[in-house]
Amino acid sequence: MKVQLHMKLMLVKLKEYKNKRNGPKITHGMFFKHVATSVLSNRTRVLLTFLGIVISSLVFCIAVLRFDLQYKQLQLNYSNYPQNVVVAKGKLNPVDIINFKTNFSDINVIVGRLDTIGYIEENKNLSVCPIGVKENFLSGYIYDFSNNGGVYLSSLAYGRSFNDAEIKGLESSAIINKTTAKILFGTENPLGMLVRVDYESATQTNAYKIIGVIDDSFGMQSDYSDYINQYKDNINIGIYTPEQNISNKSINYDFSIFYTNNLSLESIFYNEKYIDGEYKLFTNSEISFFSFKDHEKQYNESLESFKSSYGTFVIVIIISEIIALNIFMLFSIKERIEEIGIRKAIGSNNFYIMMQFMLEYFIIGLFGTIIGILCANFINQVFIVVDSIKDAYIFVAPSMTPNIIVFFVSNSIILLTSLIPALIARKTQITDALRFI
Amino acid sequence: MIKLVNIHKAFGKKIVLSGINLEINEGEFVCIVGNSGAGKSTLLNLLALFDLPTFGEYFLDGTNVYKNNIDRAKVRSSTFGFVFQTFHLLEELTVAENVKIPLIYANKNADVETRINNMLGKFGLDSIINTKCKYLSGGEKQRVAFVRAVINNPKYILCDEPTGNLDNKNSQEIIQFLKEEQKNGKTIVFISHDFKTVEELKNEGATTYEINAGQIKRI
Numbered sequence A: 001m002k003v004q005l006h007m008k009l010m011l012v013k014l015k016e017y018k019n020k021r022n023g024p025k026i027t028h029g030m031f032f033k034h035v036a037t038s039v040l041s042n043r044t045r046v047l048l049t050f051l052g053i054v055i056s057s058l059v060f061c062i063a064v065l066r067f068d069l070q071y072k073q074l075q076l077n078y079s080n081y082p083q084n085v086v087v088a089k090g091k092l093n094p095v096d097i098i099n100f101k102t103n104f105s106d107i108n109v110i111v112g113r114l115d116t117i118g119y120i121e122e123n124k125n126l127s128v129c130p131i132g133v134k135e136n137f138l139s140g141y142i143y144d145f146s147n148n149g150g151v152y153l154s155s156l157a158y159g160r161s162f163n164d165a166e167i168k169g170l171e172s173s174a175i176i177n178k179t180t181a182k183i184l185f186g187t188e189n190p191l192g193m194l195v196r197v198d199y200e201s202a203t204q205t206n207a208y209k210i211i212g213v214i215d216d217s218f219g220m221q222s223d224y225s226d227y228i229n230q231y232k233d234n235i236n237i238g239i240y241t242p243e244q245n246i247s248n249k250s251i252n253y254d255f256s257i258f259y260t261n262n263l264s265l266e267s268i269f270y271n272e273k274y275i276d277g278e279y280k281l282f283t284n285s286e287i288s289f290f291s292f293k294d295h296e297k298q299y300n301e302s303l304e305s306f307k308s309s310y311g312t313f314v315i316v317i318i319i320s321e322i323i324a325l326n327i328f329m330l331f332s333i334k335e336r337i338e339e340i341g342i343r344k345a346i347g348s349n350n351f352y353i354m355m356q357f358m359l360e361y362f363i364i365g366l367f368g369t370i371i372g373i374l375c376a377n378f379i380n381q382v383f384i385v386v387d388s389i390k391d392a393y394i395f396v397a398p399s400m401t402p403n404i405i406v407f408f409v410s411n412s413i414i415l416l417t418s419l420i421p422a423l424i425a426r427k428t429q430i431t432d433a434l435r436f437i
Numbered sequence B: 001m002i003k004l005v006n007i008h009k010a011f012g013k014k015i016v017l018s019g020i021n022l023e024i025n026e027g028e029f030v031c032i033v034g035n036s037g038a039g040k041s042t043l044l045n046l047l048a049l050f051d052l053p054t055f056g057e058y059f060l061d062g063t064n065v066y067k068n069n070i071d072r073a074k075v076r077s078s079t080f081g082f083v084f085q086t087f088h089l090l091e092e093l094t095v096a097e098n099v100k101i102p103l104i105y106a107n108k109n110a111d112v113e114t115r116i117n118n119m120l121g122k123f124g125l126d127s128i129i130n131t132k133c134k135y136l137s138g139g140e141k142q143r144v145a146f147v148r149a150v151i152n153n154p155k156y157i158l159c160d161e162p163t164g165n166l167d168n169k170n171s172q173e174i175i176q177f178l179k180e181e182q183k184n185g186k187t188i189v190f191i192s193h194d195f196k197t198v199e200e201l202k203n204e205g206a207t208t209y210e211i212n213a214g215q216i217k218r219i
């Protein structure tokens, strides 16, 4: 008997399901009045939700604005970047550079470490880009030293740079720095005088005609002095006299000398190999070449990794926004359950109840995101000012696109999220809503 | 006219109503009494279309409510008025706003303000029209709830222990209001667990029923 009864109950339940009621007939006036009373009766919660949306869209917007700026900055860095580049991760000497130039005729920029010699061939428009302390050349700047008459990273004070014959070692000439000039010759401008370098073997001609003087300071890197000190113990330079009457001067000052021998242009300063007792050319494994293709590849890789890391960040923010909103909404729906019950009891249909939530959050979301975006833009401007004080590298102007994106994404999220409480509210039974209060 | 035929209501395995047959005629003052947990509220929820029975049939003014696809929200809004034991007002809204809500749902736009003011005046609530309901006394709340119940001029007024939270004076007042509404031709369903009140109402001409063990019988 009892089993029969329950079977019957189940059948009726099934029928009930099919017995869907008619769709609601809505008039706009009615509906907006309904929402208005709902907002009124939930002032505090509406305000809190509003604040929540302001904060989350603010954080979201700042993230996107920063992304946009940095992304554009990255693009700008690349667009400034000349197309045909050699990036040398090892130390370079002029020989290598000339070799590059021979092997890659379309190269016009060489990127190397700051302590790498950048020999500039004046007439061939070769620029040098020191990488600085960072390994990633993208963060470096490009300096075009060819305008300075171009010897190394310093400008010529007197004289000229090497000519083709000198570079090929057909003539022996040297460029020294001012201090070296003063100490050896008593003048900053000893053009035409001869200088000798005493590590050379006796069979080699070791008299070099001074054709140029450069400023002392390389001015780019503080640990130069350490580097120089390594050489002080290993080398002597002095004035060359035909009698081989060498007048040695011990080196207790910062010196630079670049000179040519019968093989090629050489630099004492950077010739690490000499410290080990012999000189040889750098091997390929010590120098990496980046052709334009590599450059393009690296550019794309950098953009991708930048995008994906920032993308992850933004997605995390979006997800936490959704979670926060949801928690907030579910919390508020629990609080509002009596109201839902009352409203249904006195004649509101389910559609109204559902739309009430969605419209309410839509309106709050609209204003909340607008205010959040405005605040974010203000904060972003502050960031930019702070960055510029810190001498940071943002040179691009902020654009509207991030704001538009955040506005639409945020509002879509809010609308989608409001579906959850809206559906819960729709399903809430009057009896349940009114019973347990 | 309301007619319930063989109404059963079970919550899970618990059968609360088992075979309720009841006829309520227009203009009748019906009292339903029963002990706590007897199923009075359950029955009222069914009458009010807040809930569906497990099975059984419900004829409202000749329409089979469950068989025909009626808009239950519309019926609740236009045909019924409700008074609850715990008032169920929207506490953050003012008296006038609360009373206005049924009019919104019934889509009545004409003379809303005057209608509200007149009604509230009639029940001595003029001075608190713009007071938030959370600041009202119990008696005031129930009067507001009463106005809300009758503002749409419903045919039936369904009350679930409307006096349950009120003192004697306020209770008498509400019962008085209900009687007046009955005189105006409305049908009243009044639920109480208080046999004494029901006895009194019976002596004044109400139709009285008792719910016990899932069944209803005339007393």
Ligand SMILES: Nc1ncnc2c1ncn2[C@@H]1O[C@H](COP(=O)(O)OP(=O)(O)OP(=O)(O)O)[C@@H](O)[C@H]1O
Pocket: B011, B014, B016, B034, B035, B036, B037, B038, B039, B040, B041, B042, B043, B193
């Ligand atoms: N949603 C539900 N789920 C489970 N049991 C329920 C539910 N609603 C009501 N009941 C049970 O049904 C029985 C009748 O409840 P009802 O609220 O109708 O009693 P009542 O006669 O109104 O009592 P009171 O005078 O205390 O208000 C109770 O035992 C209650 O526990």
Ligand SMILES: [Mg+2]
Pocket: B040, B041, B042, B160
């Ligand atoms: Mg009850």
